[in-house]
Amino acid sequence: MNLELWQWLLALLGAVLVGISKTGVAGIGMLFVSIFAMLLGAKEASGFVLPMLIFADVVAVAAYRKHAQWSHLVKLFPWTGAGVIIGWLAMNRIDDRQARVMVGAIVLALLALHLWRRRQATRRARLRISPGKDTPAPAAGPVAEDAEHGAWFAPTMGVLAGFTTLVSNAAGPLMAIYLIAMRLPKMQFVGTAAVFFLLLNCFKVPFMMNLGLITTRSFSFNLLLAPAVLAGAFFGRWLLPRINQALFEALALGLSALAGLKLIGLF
Template sequence: MLELFGYSLSYFSVALLFLVAFFIGMAKTGVHNISMFAVPLLAIMFGGKSSSGLMLPMLIMADLFAVKYYHRDANWGYLLKLFPSAAVGVLVGTWLGNAVDDQVFRSAMSVIIFASLVIMLWIEKGDKAAIPDYIWFALLMGLLGGITTMIGNLAGSVMAVYLLSMRLPKNEYIGTAAWFFLAINLFKVPFHVFSWQSIDVNSFLLNLICLPFIALGAWCGIWLVKRIREKHYRWMVIGMTGVASILMLF
């Protein structure tokens, strides 16, 4: 066992933690929803709410890499539609997180991911214009994104539904998602620190030793996305969402 900043972790757990950091780095630079493999791994090791707080600083570190590389590709028209209701969703998610236990927490995450998968498949295989670019849809997705990112750092699936339905090109999809998550993740920090108390000095120090693996994952994500075609990229996002929904059941 290793004693790291107040955490007693086996060597295997430390290896899994670094793998989680690597996945998060890849996810933020374009291999979207691979971070969903990280969510159940951390939940198993640290518990639902604690794992959510432990993951948040890693997500912000990875967001900074993504924004640095893709900052010119964001579609700010969509972002401005999403931000207000997403902030409300974070407030709702904070309340929900205080009202449910870890098992309900994980079950809710699984249902959310699976529902997002069904919607994405419906959009992809059905009428390409079935989801209109209406403000009500953006507000709904922003609200759900805020709730899911707060209760489990799972807004990636919700944002995938929205951004894929808008038929954004690959780099514009990644750049828009990068700015959205950087802003909303920074907004979440005070709620984790003061309401949930899931972030403290020890958890942040544990995050810092993961930074090299986040950076490596970010670089690998950029390298991989450059080599994936637009159509294949969309199906990669959908496929990873499906696997993640199954993992959360266990």
């Protein structure tokens, strides 16, 4: 590619962030989405960097596969596939700006819903522990989580994740919201997300090739940036055990909020 020096440096930074987002801090991936969208355009970048994402996913799965929670993946996959197909059909009908605004609005709406539901759950938990009772309510398991969020939650998040990843590689914030809502500890969070995105990104390949967004030119570009992705992945692997759960969730949600605001053009 005919990029100037500053553009190559920016691309290298984006590649490092890809690696960190897959093995360390969830949500930071939206920063690389913004970088490559600026360099290549939002729609073109969605397929152009897909091989890089798959490479980072393979590294993340190798590191965290034993922590993956397949019960959540099984609930999401059929709906995510449907979302990918919807996104593929929409790609020729929307421009870059429409794609960014649409995805940003979805992220912000779901983030607001998640925070409201968490506040309501905290309030209910406080009411359950009256002055005369010392025993808190039992921890929620998978069945209780389904009852709390409703049968619509996983299908809705799956469809939206599939759609947003196809049009702009922006499913990271949606998965962060979903997995935090499921109360997964950080290692299970990253392991589940790693398997989810590896399978999802591989599923996207034929759709992106059909749209002409993966070419020999784009693949060569990805190969040049692979060492930077690997460096970021190792740094993220080192960083994750050193972040406590509360900080991990705050970073994931905070970066998701910033990503949504950026996508709709507020800064």
